[in-house]
Amino acid sequence: xxxxxxxxxxxxxxxxxxxxxxxxxxxxxxxxxxxxxxxxxxxxxxxxxxxxxxxxxxxxxxxxxxxxxxxxxxxxxxxxxxxxxxxxxxxxxxxxxxxxxxxxxxxxxxxxxxxxxxxxxxxxxxxxxxxxxxxxxxxxxxxxxxxxxxxxxxxxxxxxxxxxxxxxxxxxxxxxxxxxxxxxxxxxxxxxxxxxxxxxxxxxxxxxxxxxxxxxxxxxxxxxxxxxxxxxxxxxxxxxxxxxxxxxxxxxxxxxxxxxxxxxxxxxxxxxxxxxxxxxxxxxxxxxxxxxxxxxxxxxxxxxxxxxxxxxxxxxxxxxxxxxxxxxxxxxxxxxxxxxxxxxxxxxxxxxxxxxxxxxxxxxxxxxxxxxxxxxxxxxxxxx
Ligand code: NDP
Numbered sequence: 001x002x003x004x005x006x007x008x009x010x011x012x013x014x015x016x017x018x019x020x021x022x023x024x025x026x027x028x029x030x031x032x033x034x035x036x037x038x039x040x041x042x043x044x045x046x047x048x049x050x051x052x053x054x055x056x057x058x059x060x061x062x063x064x065x066x067x068x069x070x071x072x073x074x075x076x077x078x079x080x081x082x083x084x085x086x087x088x089x090x091x092x093x094x095x096x097x098x099x100x101x102x103x104x105x106x107x108x109x110x111x112x113x114x115x116x117x118x119x120x121x122x123x124x125x126x127x128x129x130x131x132x133x134x135x136x137x138x139x140x141x142x143x144x145x146x147x148x149x150x151x152x153x154x155x156x157x158x159x160x161x162x163x164x165x166x167x168x169x170x171x172x173x174x175x176x177x178x179x180x181x182x183x184x185x186x187x188x189x190x191x192x193x194x195x196x197x198x199x200x201x202x203x204x205x206x207x208x209x210x211x212x213x214x215x216x217x218x219x220x221x222x223x224x225x226x227x228x229x230x231x232x233x234x235x236x237x238x239x240x241x242x243x244x245x246x247x248x249x250x251x252x253x254x255x256x257x258x259x260x261x262x263x264x265x266x267x268x269x270x271x272x273x274x275x276x277x278x279x280x281x282x283x284x285x286x287x288x289x290x291x292x293x294x295x296x297x298x299x300x301x302x303x304x305x306x307x308x309x310x311x312x313x314x315x316x317x318x319x320x321x322x323x324x325x326x327x328x329x330x331x332x333x334x335x336x337x338x339x340x341x342x343x344x345x346x347x348x349x350x351x352x353x354x355x356x357x358x359x360x361x362x363x364x365x366x367x368x369x370x371x372x373x374x375x376x377x378x379x380x381x382x383x384x
Contacts, residue, residue, distance in 0.1 A: 057344045058085025058123045060108070060148075062115070062139050063131035064094045067153070071316060072130065073102060075336035081344035085123045088115050115139070119146035125347065128180075128340075129153060132226040133233055137162035144173040149347050151340070153180040155237045156360025158228025160368055163361035170357060177357035178343045181241060184355050185338035187330035188310050188319040189242065192299060195308045195323065196246035202304025204247055204284045209239035210298045211314055212273070212291035215266070222270055222292070230270030232367055236290035238314045240366050242299040243278060243286040251278035251286070251366065253381045256374035262293060276370045 059082050061068045076084040086108035087098050095109050110118055118124055127143035128151040129136055137157045143150045150170060156179050157163045170177040183189040196204055212235060220226040227233055244250060259273030266272075273291035280286070289296060300309035306324030313319060316335060321328030339355075346353045366382065373380040 053083060056081055056083040057125040057347060058083060058108075059126045059128050059151075059340065059344075060086030060088055060110070060118065060124045062088040062127060062129045062143075063135075064089045064091065064098060065130065068130045071336050072128065072340075073098075075334055075340060078334050078337040079341045079344070081341045081348065082126065085125075086110065086118070086121065088112065088118070088127075116142055116146055118143070118148065124148060126151060126343070130180075132220045133228045134158050134226040137166055140166045140177065141169040144169040144175050144177070147173060147175065149176045149343075151178045151180055151343055152357070152360065154360070154363075155228065155233045155367065156357065156364055158233070158364075160361065160365055163357065163364050167357040167361060176343075176347055176353060178346070178353040179355050179357065179360040180339065181355040181359070182316075182335040182339045183238070183241065183314065184245070185342060186319070186333060186335045188321045188328060189245070189299075189313070191321060191328055191330065192242065192301070192308060192310060192313075193245040193248070196301055196303075197248035199303070201301075201306040201308060201324070203282065204301045204303045206302045207243050207246060207284065207286035208298055208300045209242050209286060209288045210290065210296035211235040211238045212289070212294050212296035214294065215292035217266055222266055222268075224269035227270060229367070229371065230267060230272060230274070231290040231292045232271065232274050232370060235292075235314075236274065236276075236288065236370070237363055237367060239286075239288040239290060239299075240278075240363055242313065243288065246299065246301050247280055247282075247284055247286070249280050249282060249284075250362070250384050251382055252281050253279040253379055254366070254369045254373045255379045256370045257377075258374045259291065259293075267292070271374075274370065274374060276373065278366075 059076060061072055061084065064087060073084055084102050087095065087104060088110040089095050090112050098104060099109060108121065108123055125148065127148040129139045130153050131139055133155055136152050140150050140152045157166060167177060195201060212231060215221055221234055222230065254276055256274060256276035258271045259275065261267050261272045263272065272293050275289040278286040297312040297314060298309065299313035301307060308323040310319055310321045317332050343353055369380045369382055
């Protein structure tokens with residue numbers, strides 16, 4: 001089969017509307033499964049290279065900030081089923097730099113105004129939205145309308161309604177939607193899920209989840225309009241995720257309290273820190289805390305017959321884990337490469353992603369309940 005034939009066969013396949021059925025939410029989606037394997041093929045012959053390129057799905061990154069530049073673009077050099085094919089940026093100097101660095105042709109470079117014309121670009125299969133949180137909904141919906149499968153960074157959006165609209169737009173367009181929850185492909189976090197869900201140390205009684213760093217001044221993360229909130233939206237979402245995939249259940253009630261602001265100017269529109277408790281139907285309690293004023297990074301479970309924990313737990317590399325029986329030992333992986341390859345495989349094989357839009361919606365519902373509990377100073381119950 002020639003390169004063109006391979007590509008055309010794949011295109012017909014990708015247009016199939018049976019993707020529409022893949023977005024349905026099931027409680028199974030809270031449970032992470034084993035990570036996919038990947039290999040790093042390093043063929044050097046030009047013909048082989050071109051053939052590989054043609055058979056990989058093309059990803060366009062939208063928003064060339066820190067995460068795209070330092071993590072996603074380098075990861076896309078290691079992926080087996082997808083490649084960096086295009087960029088969408090509002091900064092012309094970045095476009096020039098990226099075109100050269102990643103060999104991206106002019107016709108695959110877009111800005112925010114002409115982004116919708118990406119619909120005519122057959123080299124782009126997946127749009128990956130890596131913009132400030134408050135812009136996710138608009139660009140996911142535009143990508144879906146352009147007929148592209150979508151990965152959206154966390155948190156999925158800044159309101160529940162936005163998340164619902166994004167899911168609806170992807171369903172209507174017959175495209176798949178996934179959230180950039182890279183830790184579902186990371187062995188230490190998968191081990192927390194295995195130990196917790198299989199009750200290896202018995203039932204979990206309590207959990208602790210913390211995540212924080214010191215936010216520099218003058219960034220969109222402290223601007224409510226662009227961020228949707230403070231550290232809860234950005235970092236607290238990892239605590240919510242970690243607790244749920246470790247316990248394997250959804251919280252039924254929340255109490256929360258915003259921390260005192262030590263820098264009222266920097267945190268004029270968002271919280272500086274917030275702590276909250278999640279209650280579970282099985283009696284487990286998770287105590288969580290997130291902050292833009294201190295370094296925090298723990299996911300810990302106390303169970304009937306022992307404990308298990310990660311610290312640090314949410315980073316890209318260098319995670320460390322232990323249980324009451326000893327140290328965890330897992331290889332360092334390229335989380336983003338595994339995550340994007342997994343989604344590419346889901347698109348190719350038409351199978352549901354384990355980190356779908358519905359999971360992003362679920363988490364945003366929980367984040368909003370945490371704010372509600374903190375603002376009202378009362379226990380908020382969650383209905384699922
Ligand atoms: P950055 O601030 O580094 O980059 C955001 C980029 O968005 C900018 O560089 C710019 O790109 C574009 N942009 C467009 N409009 C605006 C605007 N009004 N203000 C600021 N930027 C704008 O953010 P990150 O890359 O750190 O974060 C982007 C998203 O990725 C967030 O949703 C974040 O939560 C998520 N993220 C996820 C991580 C993970 O581990 N999964 C880690 C880090 C971030 P351009 O100049 O090209 O237009």
